[in-house]
Amino acid sequence: MLPGRLLHLLGLVLLCKGQEEESPESCDDFTDLNLSHCFLGTSLSVRLLLYTRSNLACGRELHHHQPSSQPLFNPSRPTAFVIHGYRPTGAPPIWIDHIVHLLAKQDDLNIIVVDWNQGAANLNYFTAVTYTREAAFNLTSFILRMEDGGASLGSLHLIGVSLGAHLAGFVGANLKGRIGRITGLDPAGPMFTSATAEERLDPSDAMFVDVLHTDMNSFGLRGTHGHIDFYANGGADQPGCPKSIFAGKSYFVCDHQRSVFLFLCSLNHTCSLTGYPCSSYNDYLEGRCLQCEVFRPAPCPVLGYDVSRWRETLLRLGQTKLFFSTTATLPYRKLCYRVDMVTWNQYLRWGIIFIRLHSGRKFTEARIDHKVLRFEQYTSTRLLAQFDDDLQPVQKISMRISTGNVIGPRYKFRLLRVRFTPLEHPERPVMCRYDIIVEENMEVAFRPLPCESGA
Template sequence: MVHWSFVFFWWDLESGEGESCDNFTDLNLSHCFMGTSLYVRLLLYTRSNLDCGRELNHHYLSSQPLFNLARPTAFVIHGYRPTGAPPIWINHIVHLLAEQEDMNIIVVDWNKGAANLNYFTAVTYTREAAQNLTGFIMTMQEEGASLSSVHLIGVSLGAHLAGFVGANLKGKIGRITGLDPAGPMFTSATPEERLDPSDAMFVDVLHTDMNSFGLRGAHGHIDFYANGGADQPGCPKTIFAGKSYFVCDHQRSVFLFLCALNRTCSLTGYPCSSYSDFLDGRCLQCEAFKPASCPVLGYDVSQWRDTLLKLGETKVFFSTTATLPYRKLSYRVDMVTWNQYLRWGVVYIRLHSGRNFTEARIDHKLLRFEQYTSTRLLAQFDEDLQQVQKISLRISTGNVIGPRYKIRLLRIRFTPLDRPERPLMCRFDIIMEENMEVAFRPLPCNSHL
């Protein structure tokens, strides 16, 4: 049964303080063991009450003066809560959304329903919660709000809940953002049974855990795949890490989105058919998006909407570091080799600035180096060194016995992808031995030694 919540105000007669704050429902494991029945609460935040939520009446919107239907409205929808505790990121996303523009921010608190040890029960409740939220948005529309100004942000199971709301409203919602939509129970689902592009005028999706709790495939007008959409750097690789082993990759979607909202990490997605092709340097241009740049994860991705709607479903890939601000610095590296003997190996590149250096290892597969062959690489560095004074290069072939063969580079060129204002760096005619590092000072590409 769905319980409808109402707003209650009280006045502290002793302190003279006004209305109390309405907080996200805080449950514990005992509630999860016993099971919870669905109870949907809608907590309103605006720039006027960022730290003090106001619970909305589902039927009488005029009872809350802070709720301005002329403003855009973003709904934040959490997912499955196996411990019953409030999501640690709720306050962060509320504050960061308020920085984007003046809007109503409504946290959809369905913790009573999502907090069940039986995941199947929580999945069942998504349909009921979607009916609840659909009714509220229809009331908004009746009182003058535009559906095109509504943005649903759903995390995990909440992404599908958002999709059900969008489908109920015939796809007229302005935007749905799905943060690693849940995979279990949805792997074989039809588009009507999960989030899909028809659920809103614009659907953007971020994938971080497709091989576990997240959903494989493409489910939006644009799908961002962080580090290929599966294993995330810095997350535990063994079960001995405890809870983090299970949730780290899945939760990374939220932290990447928060970082993007904070504008501290500009995470550019490159359209490509696969992550391996992206790592091979085959997808480092965004011709279809000119004169604009490649799509960037975050609140402003809707500026590419018209192009994306023309292109159809678009997959974009990017890599991150293990920690904040997550952004890697990317260079396209073009080499022309002239070695006599065919060699296979991996490439290590270091950029130096004074005593500081950062290294890129291009080791996802063996690369082929042969006579007069042009090779394109994607080199991704964890740190941004603004002034590169020296570059060192090593081609590791794994050859530990026999003679070391020489590899001749007729030209090597470094093109900064994330910092197009920076000059290209080149070097010409370098003789190096396999497995031995060679260092050189980069030159402007219009120079020649």
């Protein structure tokens, strides 16, 4: 007979041992492949991994024909589908965990990662393209099962990256455009440049389609393909991305992948990237498209999850192109001022402008050099000045007009008025300065003044 205390301790040990042996339900992870799989080629297999606020660190694979068999899945909640693109190395996308966690911060969602890595992981890109149709039928069937279970198609949001953007479009087309929203992050260009609307993502695929372009001159698709199309830095070359092939893999993927990082940044609310309606990036840089009257009383649209607040206006306007510029690194946002100048120089001169904003010992500079500007007598000139840093308060402004003249006399420019209007911060004062003499290639500094009434 064992003493009572010993029996009690033995019972606790056995109980603890039994609890340890009851292993928790294992997580379902994104398919992890490697180059050998890509060389041999993979056949299509679509897995649907569910994440909610209750299991952000541990995906649960959904049954294609019985979504409700997973207790964490709630058909009454809005659902966001995340759809990756071509995977030439077979590795999981580095951004999957980030987008899942950030989407969960926006709303109480079913977040479903569409894992079609087996199919997307092929060295032959054209094979992956053909699989997008088959994967779309697979996902369409699943969504119809969701609808049978009580889900509303209008509450679905498909977020497709590159080739995944077209896959999302095919799903939307299969469902006759009844999907609530599709977001296309730099839709793939190769094999789609000459495609008809039925053969790629287009506005009819959902009630609202928003698209972000970052690599139109390489892996991305040119043109307009949503109700609203954002063009970061014109939609092609992105700041901070390598310009030489000697940079290796980054040279090929940096511009294209920037669309994902900009979207992630918008979800994290660390960058507020305002797009301005314009016909071209050049017109935007020249300050011709900095008004937002068509969206009033709302401001100009901001890239990201909340862009749907402008949905009714955008549907009324038709397809809308919006342009914005970014910095090379987080938080990507540039500080934009509209600069209006009235010049009174005696002789016609050409040049580029440098503007600095000073706050204490710090300064930030805008270089307006996308083209040589024309300065002539009594002429109004409007410019867009974009600064990498938001320095407040602005205590001093300096300007320099560079003409390239290195010999002979230095000509002078007389500026009757310079007006600085902050674009993203209407609560900040508009700053002016009157009757300034600027000698070419020489910097002149001045303290900004409140603008006179009507100036």
